[in-house]
Every structure is written in C-alpha cells, then in structure tokens.
Amino acid sequence: MKRSFLPAALTAVDAANLLVRWLLGGLFIYMGWQKVVHPVLFLNLLREYHMVQNTTALNCIAIAVPWFEVFCGLLLIAGIAVRGTALLLAGMLAVFTAVVFHRALGVQAAQAIPFCSVKFDCGCGGGPEFICAKLPQNIGMFFLAVWLVASRFHRDPSRRATGPEDSTPAGSRHAGIEP
Amino acid sequence: MIDNPAQPAPRTCGCQLRKVLLEAAIVAVLGVAFAFLANQLSPRGLSPAMNYFPGDTTASQPPVAPVVPGQSSNGASAQPPPPSPAELLKERIKTNGLQFLDRAGVEKLFHDPRRQEDLIMFIDARDPDHFEQGHIPGAFEFYPYYPQKYLESVLTPCQIAEQIVVYCTGGDCEDSLSAAIYLRTAAGVSSGKLFIFGGGFTEWEAAKLPVETGQRNSGDLRNPAP
Numbered sequence: 001m002k003r004s005f006l007p008a009a010l011t012a013v014d015a016a017n018l019l020v021r022w023l024l025g026g027l028f029i030y031m032g033w034q035k036v037v038h039p040v041l042f043l044n045l046l047r048e049y050h051m052v053q054n055t056t057a058l059n060c061i062a063i064a065v066p067w068f069e070v071f072c073g074l075l076l077i078a079g080i081a082v083r084g085t086a087l088l089l090a091g092m093l094a095v096f097t098a099v100v101f102h103r104a105l106g107v108q109a110a111q112a113i114p115f116c117s118v119k120f121d122c123g124c125g126g127g128p129e130f131i132c133a134k135l136p137q138n139i140g141m142f143f144l145a146v147w148l149v150a151s152r153f154h155r156d157p158s159r160r161a162t163g164p165e166d167s168t169p170a171g172s173r174h175a176g177i178e179p
Numbered sequence: 180m181i182d183n184p185a186q187p188a189p190r191t192c193g194c195q196l197r198k199v200l201l202e203a204a205i206v207a208v209l210g211v212a213f214a215f216l217a218n219q220l221s222p223r224g225l226s227p228a229m230n231y232f233p234g235d236t237t238a239s240q241p242p243v244a245p246v247v248p249g250q251s252s253n254g255a256s257a258q259p260p261p262p263s264p265a266e267l268l269k270e271r272i273k274t275n276g277l278q279f280l281d282r283a284g285v286e287k288l289f290h291d292p293r294r295q296e297d298l299i300m301f302i303d304a305r306d307p308d309h310f311e312q313g314h315i316p317g318a319f320e321f322y323p324y325y326p327q328k329y330l331e332s333v334l335t336p337c338q339i340a341e342q343i344v345v346y347c348t349g350g351d352c353e354d355s356l357s358a359a360i361y362l363r364t365a366a367g368v369s370s371g372k373l374f375i376f377g378g379g380f381t382e383w384e385a386a387k388l389p390v391e392t393g394q395r396n397s398g399d400l401r402n403p404a405p
Binding site: 056063070 | 199200203205206207209213217218225231232
C-alpha cells in the first residue's frame with residue numbers, strides 16, 4: 001500500500017502542536033499539583049475572592065479544580081481528546097483571568113497603588129505574582145489552548161504512518177475520544 | 180483525497196464542532212469524577228461538607244478600600260481608616276464568645292506553675308511543618324483542617340485543663356479561631372477556658388521566648404528560659 005509523505009510545512013505544524021500540547025499540559029500539571037499538595041492553602045486563597053459564599057460549593061471547587069487541572073494536563077501530554085480538553089482549558093483560563101483581574105482591581109482600590117504594583121497570590125499555583133506579569137501569562141496560555149482547539153493535527157509526528165494500513169494523512173485524523 | 184462536491188463544507192464544520200463539544204463534555208465529566216476520587220484517596224483531601232472556617236462572619240464582605248484623608252467619594256468628611264486584619268480578628272474572637280489574650284497574658288500563663296500540672300494547656304493550630312520547625316514548648320498540635328487526626332490526643336488534656344491557649348501564626352491568621360471553635364462545638368470544651376493568643380507564634384518568636392522544635396516535649400529548645 002502506498003505510504004503518504006507529508007509536506008515539510010505540515011510537519012512543522014505537527015511539531016508546533018506537539019510542543020504546545022506538552023508546554024500547556026506540563027504547566028497545568030505543575031499548577032494543579034501545587035494546589036493538590038496544599039489544598040488548605042488553595043481553599044483559603046479561593047475564599048479570599050469572596051465569590052462563593054456557600055461552604056460546600058467552595059469546598060467542591062477547591063477539591064475539583066486542582067485534580068481537574070492535573071487530569072487535563074495528562075490528557076494533553078498523552079494526546080488524548082486534545083481539542084475537547086483544550087476547549088475546557090480555554091474556558092477555564094478565560095474565567096480565571098477575568099476573576100483574577102477583578103480581584104486585582106479590588107486590591108488596587110483597597111491599597112491605592114498603581115495597577116502593576118498589585119501583587120498577590122491568586123491561587124493559580126505559582127505563589128504571589130505581580131498582576132502585570134500574571135495576566136499576560138494567562139492570556140498566553142489561553143491562546144495556546146485556542147490554538148489546540150483550532151488545530152486539526154494532534155498526532156505526534158513520530159506516530160504518523162507507522163504501518164502499511166496507516167496511509168491516512170495525519171491532517172485528516174484526530175486523536176480523541178470517539179463518541 | 181478527492182473532494183466530494185455533494186458534501187457541503189458547513190456540515191463538516193458543524194460536525195467537527197459537535198465532536199469537539201462532545202469530547203469536552205466527556206472530558207469534563209471524567210475529570211470531575213477523577214478529581215473527587217483522587218481527593219477521596221489523598222491523605223490531604225478536603226471534605227466537601229465540612230465548614231473549615233467556622234468563625235468566619237465576614238467572608239461575604241470584600242476588602243474595604245481605605246479612605247485617603249481629605250478625599251471622599253460622596254463629599255462627606257473623611258472617615259477613620261478601616262480596621263487592620265488583626266483588629267478584625269480580635270473583633271471576631273469576641274463575636275464568637277472567645278477571649279483574646281496578648282503576649283503578656285500568654286507569658287504569664289506560660290510561667291504559671293499550673294502549666295506543669297497540665298492545668299494550663301497550649302494548642303498550636305498551625306500546619307504540621309510549621310509545628311515541627313518550632314512551637315511554644317509543650318504545645319499540642321491541632322491543625323483545624325484535619326481535626327479528626329488530632330482530636331484524640333488533645334481531648335483528655337482539654338478536659339483536664341483550666342485554661343487553654345490556642346495560637347496560630349498571628350496577624351490575620353484565623354486557624355486558632357477555627358481550632359477553638361471546633362474544640363468548643365465538637366469536643367464540648369467550655370468557651371470560658373478557651374483563649375486566643377492574637378499575636379501568635381510570630382510575636383512569641385520575635386520576643387525571643389523559648390521555642391521547642393520537632394515533636395511535642397522533644398526537649399530541643401531554642402532561647403531556653405534562664
């Protein structure tokens with residue numbers, strides 16, 4: 001059976017996807033794990049947002065978010081359900097960024113300092129950070145997630161065309177959960 | 180691959196979108212299930228139903244912006260500055276029917292001979308790592324976020340003691356308040372003998388008072404009393 005040979009441009013896209021997946025997956029595993037090992041600290045930081053008054057709801061968020069981030073990070077690295085996972089992460093990042101921005105405005109007003117001097121632990125997993133560094137980080141990660149959602153090429157280049165039956169161009173495949 | 184003119188492109192797009200959304204929904208469900216299962220298995224897992232901040236009466240109130248002297252948003256005269264976190268905690272201690280204790284009071288109880296007879300008891304409400312690094316000599320460990328782990332060791336001494344001093348880091352730390360409220364509600368310790376050391380371990384250490392490292396009664400002392 002005839003093998004398909006991919007043009008160089010496609011390979012570069014695949015390689016970029018692989019890097020983005022590993023970068024984003026690694027970041028989410030790291031940030032999630034920081035919360036997993038310090039759940040009480042995360043719960044306290046979450047409470048400081050004053051957005052959820054119900055104790056059970058707050059506890060459930062503190063329980064779910066860290067492990068969920070780790071789970072999504074693992075899926076991205078493994079290349080499973082990449083676009084669905086990336087869509088969820090993009091949604092989470094959009095919400096988190098908006099909430100952190102809102103909190104930063106509150107801190108700025110409370111301390112009467114310039115916006116970029118606002119520094120606090122947002123509970124993101126990286127400890128206290130300046131808001132003007134945190135927001136671009138989050139926005140960058142958001143666009144990486146959107147990149148993965150928009151992309152149709154998620155297979156590792158190394159896994160492409162591994163057998164005589166595997167003649168489908170990688171661009172037409174998608175490593176995901178088949179519903 | 181040959182393009183099929185009979186298959187319109189928008190249908191493929193919609194199909195792809197549906198597929199991604201369905202994939203996201205499956206990942207979301209599996210992820211949440213994974214999270215709760217992992218939390219259940221983790222020794223540091225949280226309990227969904229537990230109130231970790233029992234003394235919190237201001238959780239729904241966002242931080243208040245300070246008023247710069249001479250400025251006012253509504254044109255009225257300048258208001259006094261808002262209370263500090265430590266003052267808010269002091270107020271909350273009183274609101275919860277507990278007693279606030281300053282460093283002088285704590286020092287007095289520490290040197291009271293009744294402490295040697297277990298009639299005065301100290302409880303450290305900080306996390307285990309900080310407790311190991313240093314605590315008030317003879318203090319019991321009681322991290323209020325995992326109370327069941329420590330309750331057995333403190334319950335009998337609490338019943339014997341006439342006065343119990345609970346402390347955490349100090350400043351705006353609320354763990355001492357949470358620990359005291361838990362001891363009162365779950366262990367039946369009387370409010371009358373529960374005291375909160377507001378300055379906490381930070382103030383104790385800053386005053387160069389004796390500090391015990393490692394486990395309780397390890398005998399490893401820093402700044403031992405003369």
